[in-house]
Amino acid sequence: MEMPCCGRLSIISQELELAHLQNVHKKQSQDWLGDVNQPLKGFKWRQGSRRETTGVLIWSEPFLIKRRSGEEIAVILMDTQGTFDIQSSMKDSTIVFALTTMVSSVLVYNLMNNIQEDDLMNLQLFTSYGMLAQEDCDSAHPFQRLHFLVRDWQFPYETPFGHQGGQHLLDEILQITEKQHPAHQEVRRDLRKCFRDINCYLMPHPGFKVIQKADFDGRLADIDEQFVKHLLLLVPRLLAPENLVKKEIGGQPIKSRDLLKFFTLFMEVFKDNDLPEPTTLVEFAAQASSQAALEAGKEYYAETMEALVGGDRPFLKTVQMEAEHSKAKERAIQTYLEKNKYGRKNQCVVEKYQLMLVEEVEKMFVKYSQQNEAKNVFKAARTPATLFSVLMFFYLMSGIFGLFGMYSFANMCNLGMGVFLIMLTVWAYVRYSGEYRDAGVYIDELASFLWENVIHPIYQTYMEKHLKEAAEQAAQQAITSTLANGKVKNA
The missing domain is CATH 1.10.287 (Helix Hairpins)
Incomplete structure (x- = not known):
């Protein structure tokens, strides 16, 4: 499941990403920007100094993108409110930031003008969580891709717009030197360890019509040509089929069906007034990984039993079916343990979900038994x-x-x-x-x-x-x- 999510992503670029995906979803049109005189539609937005997005918004349907290999990936777009603004409490910002970090395969961190030290410090809580989580995971990095998107970059004469300029700026900022404070060194070190891939893109200013025109409705004709040019480069870099990143937990890809349970578990951790400790988030990650592994075990069992007695398969002797059930159950448990590479120090969580898997498998066996018995000619x-x-x-x-x-x-x-x-x-x-x-x-x-x-x-x-x-x-x-x-x- 691919989930590129937007953390403070600019209104213009996030809407055009949506337009891009809609065209890809249809016929992979090269002219995905559409009519330059058409108003911008998609996520709700408006111009001005006050924020529009509150909480987390998810587009109402996934976009199914097919790669050249034939593999189909579900892309889910998520837009979030700006973090650490004057209208949000510390807990609100923490929940939004934690959720976008943990649920995203690609986290777009939208910043104004430059990457400042406080922007990196805002990530510190989650890098400390990532370091703890990393101890319980076979994957080298807890999270996948962090993409800094710097809006209104003001120094193109020093560092040019685009990916290469952004990567040059990022490498300089994340460089560790002896003169830095130990805490700043630790943040940079942990960022490299927590994210598999970190990159940056420098965007130009969208033009004065965008900020000075009171009735600006997002049409491309009012946006600076240089900004549009870089949109044509940035958006495919994030969302083209060959650049998509499948969401993983503990190094294992998850499916769309796991997303709702992932959100439910996450909100359970944050329901109290106090912010959770990083160790609590590690336990949450172990539960999320165990839930995804449980679904994988159930899927294996269901596929095995469907091949035996599903559809128009003939009646199978009860004794033989029970023997096949035992084999499939053992293999489903083995699949669960193989997929659940997170939380090796959370054995109680692993055992809890293993018992849940066994219960689910037994319930499924009852249904398959009834289905099989219905095919018994003599019983019928x-x-x-x-x-x-x-x-x-x-x-x-x-x-x-x-x-x-x-x-x-x-x-x-x-x-x-x-x-x-x-x-x-x-x-x-x-x-x-x-x-x-x-x-x-x-x-x-x-x-x-x-x-x-x-x-x-x-x-x-x-x-x-x-x-x-x-x-x-x-x-x-x-x-x-x-x-x-x-x-x-x-x-």
């Missing part, structure tokens, strides 16, 4: 066979009672025969038409009760025993006859 024929057997019993008894002049008993048998004939007719109609399904269920339950408590015990007590004895006698006679014939031939 049990109801009509039972009803017909009881009907014939009443028919025979009616004839016997009538032969001896016991007409009252004969009439009762005729009544019973009529009732079971009606039930057999109703059952056949329900199966054919699909209507009155509740009546069909009641008839099936009655037939099962009669089979298990009357017909099957009688069959086991009398007929099965006699048939077995007859088969043994026939086999003994055949053996005796063969031996006798052998002696005659030898004589």
